[in-house]
Amino acid sequence: EPEVTQTPSHQVTQMGQEVILRCVPISNHLYFYWYRQILGQKVEFLVSFYNNEISEKSEIFDDQFSVERPDGSNFTLKIRSTKLEDSAMYFCASRTDRGLRGGYTFGSGTRLTVV
Amino acid sequence: SQQGEEDPQALSIQEGENATMNCSYKTSINNLQWYRQNSGRGLVHLILIRSNEREKHSGRLRVTLDTSKKSSSLLITASRAADTASYFCATEDTGRRALTFGSGTRLQVQP
Numbered sequence: 208e209p210e211v212t213q214t215p216s217h218q219v220t221q222m223g224q225e226v227i228l229r230c231v232p233i234s235n236h237l238y239f240y241w242y243r244q245i246l247g248q249k250v251e252f253l254v255s256f257y258n259n260e261i262s263e264k265s266e267i268f269d270d271q272f273s274v275e276r277p278d279g280s281n282f283t284l285k286i287r288s289t290k291l292e293d294s295a296m297y298f299c300a301s302r303t304d305r306g307l308r309g310g311y312t313f314g315s316g317t318r319l320t321v322v
Numbered sequence: 323s324q325q326g327e328e329d330p331q332a333l334s335i336q337e338g339e340n341a342t343m344n345c346s347y348k349t350s351i352n353n354l355q356w357y358r359q360n361s362g363r364g365l366v367h368l369i370l371i372r373s374n375e376r377e378k379h380s381g382r383l384r385v386t387l388d389t390s391k392k393s394s395s396l397l398i399t400a401s402r403a404a405d406t407a408s409y410f411c412a413t414e415d416t417g418r419r420a421l422t423f424g425s426g427t428r429l430q431v432q433p
Binding site: 238240242248249250251252255257262263296298300302310311312313314315316318 | 355357362363364365366367368369370410412418419420421422423424425426
């Protein structure tokens with residue numbers, strides 16, 4: 208079964224540092240997403256990406272965040288200057304453009320800890 | 323309540339019993355999906371029900387959707403200890419291709 212792959216699985220970073228979270232979505236999917244889940248809270252939408260551009264973003268996704276699809280396979284989330292409150296599990300997801308049957312496919316997540 | 327609120331927040335049952343979780347939402351939706359999350363792990367898609375469907379089955383899972391009440395329920399029959407996890411409903415709202423998640427139900431199945 209195709210998978211969404213995320214790396215690293217864990218990352219610890221100093222406050223103020225830049226981090227890049229990486230994802231390899233399913234190859235024939237066209238919509239890509241980043242979600243985050245602060246410990247004990249609900250999963251929150253950050254951004255969606257389609258046709259090489261951001262199609263939608265939430266109010267969480269401010270100027271500190273950016274996404275990129277540098278090649279045909281990778282999809283990255285960059286946080287320019289991390290804050291303590293950025294500590295969360297970050298999930299990448301993808302979905303097909305065709306009639307949705309099986310839901311979105313999520314990666315296993317990157318646990319980001321900002322110290 | 324907020325978009326995609328699950329009820330109950332936590333549920334503890336014995337193996338073999340049925341588990342029912344409810345979800346309410348506020349918007350107009352294309353579909354509603356249920357996901358499972360084991361502690362600290364990723365989200366696994368369980369089942370999707372479209373806005374024009376009322377009931378759907380997949381193995382031991384049964385999902386209902388009442389768009390007039392903006393609510394859905396997930397029934398897990400003959401539960402197993404391995405079903406212990408958090409369960410989230412998520413809506414794909416009309417005009418959007420993104421998910422809005424509920425706060426989840428933590429299910430504990432005692433062996």
